[in-house]
Amino acid sequence: MPVTNKDILHWLQRSTQVLHENNAFLTQLDSAIGDADHGSNMDRGFSAVITKISGMQEADIGTLLKTVGTTLVSTVGGASGPLYGTAFLRAGMATAGKQHLEGAEIVAMFEAAVEGIKARGKAQAGEKTMLDAFIPALEAGKQAQLEQVPVTELLQRMAGSAESGMKATIDLLATKGRASYLGERSIGHQDPGATSSWLILQALADTVAS
Amino acid sequence: MPVTNKDILHWLQRSTQVLHENNAFLTQLDSAIGDADHGSNMDRGFSAVITKISGMQEADIGTLLKTVGTTLVSTVGGASGPLYGTAFLRAGMATAGKQHLEGAEIVAMFEAAVEGIKARGKAQAGEKTMLDAFIPALEAGKQAQLEQVPVTELLQRMAGSAESGMKATIDLLATKGRASYLGERSIGHQDPGATSSWLILQALADTVAS
Amino acid sequence: MKKLINKPGDVVREALAGMASAHADLIKVDLEQQIIVRKDAPLQNKVALISGGGSGHEPLHGGYVGYGMLDAACPGAVFTSPVPDQMLTATHAVNGGAGVLYIIKNYTGDVMNFEMAAELAATEGIEVASVITNDDVAVQDSLYTAGRRGVGVTVLLEKIVGGLAETGAPLSQVADLARKVNSQGRSMGMALTSCTVPAAGKPTFELGEDEMEIGIGIHGEPGRRRTRLTTAAEITEILTNPVIEDLGLKAGDEVLAMVNGMGGTPLLELYIVFNELQRILQGKAISITRSLVGNYITSLEMAGCSITLLRLDKQLQKYWDAPVHTPALRWGR
């Protein structure tokens, strides 16, 4: 069964809720190696998203995701605003006009998102950023697609890989973003952006599974 | 045996030491109902005094006490500087040219000091100030003098009355000085200035007794 | 105690040395006598303004020495009134023959030490007038206190009266204006935290996480009462209403409003308080014609604020607007 625009709407709603619930947790992670705002940044952004898309039951997936992107750019600020904003904008461009997404389209959508994050943030894997959740997820998605697994499983595997990637950021030395200023002291702490990325990917897997 | 100018010198030395040892204690008392400086004020003033009088072995009592007064005025500041300064200046005037003091002269000296404090600070007994140590001490001195007790005992009685007066400030409501701003909240705390007054009077009794 | 200092006993002297080199164009500092004097003092035929008080209230008073404000400031030890010797030395340094005005905040120590200095100056034939500021409505002026403390109005008074003195007005007129400013201004303050006198080494008092002190002065001392911490809106009401009432402000009045930080409160929060103050005054049709938001009379690193309102008229506004050039207040040149 493909992912429908209704699923995407539910995903965004679930993401909003999960990010709201994890506001304090994300900010706590950002306190250790950043400036204690990632939780409120994401919460503010997604609560604007949910207002913005409330009347968009009939919109295609591309339109929805582009709206998410522009809303995040306009309301989040910080590093995560442009990065998540660009990710959703690119995801929206990759899904323009679509009412549902098959596995391959999902992978292509995430590929576009990841490319967007890389282009905007000039980072790559292993720098202790959100990419360390996104890139393993994308790899897992590609592999799952090669194995032709059902969409629900593909999304589960992506979320699982995002989670391991997020956990692996604990041991990484940050070389991008604010955490890089800490040098060696950044080691031993989980990256807040990788954590919010996993939460969002997990929300998608959970939405489609249920 | 009368009090000699040597005794007065030793008294000032002992006072300096006692006030130095009680610096933190006096400041702690002043923290509760004032501005946390009485200990360092007294310590600063008397350490200047001790330097100033170091070469004055031969000076008469009046000259010694006037020097203490001007030194305190010039180095203490705050409320206690002018008050103790005036007290010692007046005490010096009352003992001008004297090499030793009999009981009656001691009482007259303290009477002058107390009058000086009253004139400068416009306070009276019962307002939770140093006068609440000084005035009972003076009364006790007068009574002792009526009873013609020896000087050592006269000074012991004065110190003892200063101590009870000081303790009695705990229950008083402050109506003069900084503590008066606290209104009812000043009750329950011992007055720092009454405490330093007792320390100084006790130092005199101890000096002359030993 | 966490402070950017060397030895507690050296705090005032070293800070004065820092001021001296940072503002060599405006002030002369006598490190021995511990006084700050306007660079071009003494000014012939200008009434000289001298103020002073304990250190720890910076920029008060040293930051207000210069053109259009004070001629000299006498800083004491932290929270301790300076001594008469300082005031007398300052008097000699700035007296240009037109007399000297002592601006004294109403604290027993400050009053007595300035009084002794004035007595000494008088014996030398120097014409000295004194004005005592006592604007703190937290203290109920009565037989039961040492009288209202001098707080925020002192800053405004030094500026306004400094403006008049710069015109060459005689001492009596300068002193009269000082008394007028004092009579037209009131203040009230509060604290979120205490502060630590360097020589004491620990905070003067302790406040719980959800407590605040209402009616504090500027010496890190406890206030009139301790209450539960509440919103900026309510705190501003608590501070402003007694000020308005005591001044008898009514619709149509114009005021100079100062929201003053106690030293450890970010400007961001002071602007929030100013916003509430503006709302309250607007509600009563009182207009804020001039304003000042920032750290002007502080208690070391205490967090908290005070609110001062000064009823303005043409004269006060004119001298408020007059040029001033000091380390901490500058406009018009």
Next chain:
Amino acid sequence: MKKLINKPGDVVREALAGMASAHADLIKVDLEQQIIVRKDAPLQNKVALISGGGSGHEPLHGGYVGYGMLDAACPGAVFTSPVPDQMLTATHAVNGGAGVLYIIKNYTGDVMNFEMAAELAATEGIEVASVITNDDVAVQDSLYTAGRRGVGVTVLLEKIVGGLAETGAPLSQVADLARKVNSQGRSMGMALTSCTVPAAGKPTFELGEDEMEIGIGIHGEPGRRRTRLTTAAEITEILTNPVIEDLGLKAGDEVLAMVNGMGGTPLLELYIVFNELQRILQGKAISITRSLVGNYITSLEMAGCSITLLRLDKQLQKYWDAPVHTPALRWGR
């Protein structure tokens, strides 16, 4: 959390409302778009200067909007870069046809958001140049970091470049001077305490009674290393030496020296640090030609300080001395 605020989410908006009424003579505040604009903007044929960044650094940047400095400031949430929409709205509000300069502190978020705004402005045909400040020597610029942070030099740059822009100089020249100022200035900071982001509700980090953080930025973040608290003299050495070295300052050089408070440190202590700084520079025959001591770029209520040195030449000194009239910096008018 002890703050003079109402709701954490309302902090920035309410503080802006306060600024708007306190400085109605100098600035216009768009509370909807959250931008602060110079009262007389847009100025025809004058290059417009826009800066922005998270709130919590007050008076930076809003306090520097006015004659001779910024044309607009875009404040984000506390410690969070503003969004491109704010910058674009500000660009529209101040562009007088001579182009716009974005002054960006080097933080990933600030850089990316301004970059997006510049892209959008370019599509509208507005001439935009950007300069990035990166003066913090605590960050070893290398492949392993996001590059040095922009800190204290930003204040000096806004003033100096604002002075040139006021003369009607073209955008290329204004941008060149901005790059020059950035290249001639370096900073380093330290903290005695952390600070509390209102929305987070507790301090970003905890420091022991005898600990300090060396090499902090301006976002209440931990620094490069935690060490034992020491004297003002040693702390000043620790901050100043890397700055001198990195700038390659030598005997005979002239500098503008800024001792900046992080928000919760009393002026008294900042002057003590300035005194130590003066001593160190004097020992190396480097002269402090201009200076600034106070809270100019802060981290909420953090206690601590930063030191900035800017190598001066005739040109920089001239535009530093040029008149400025903003809420937080004013001279010459």
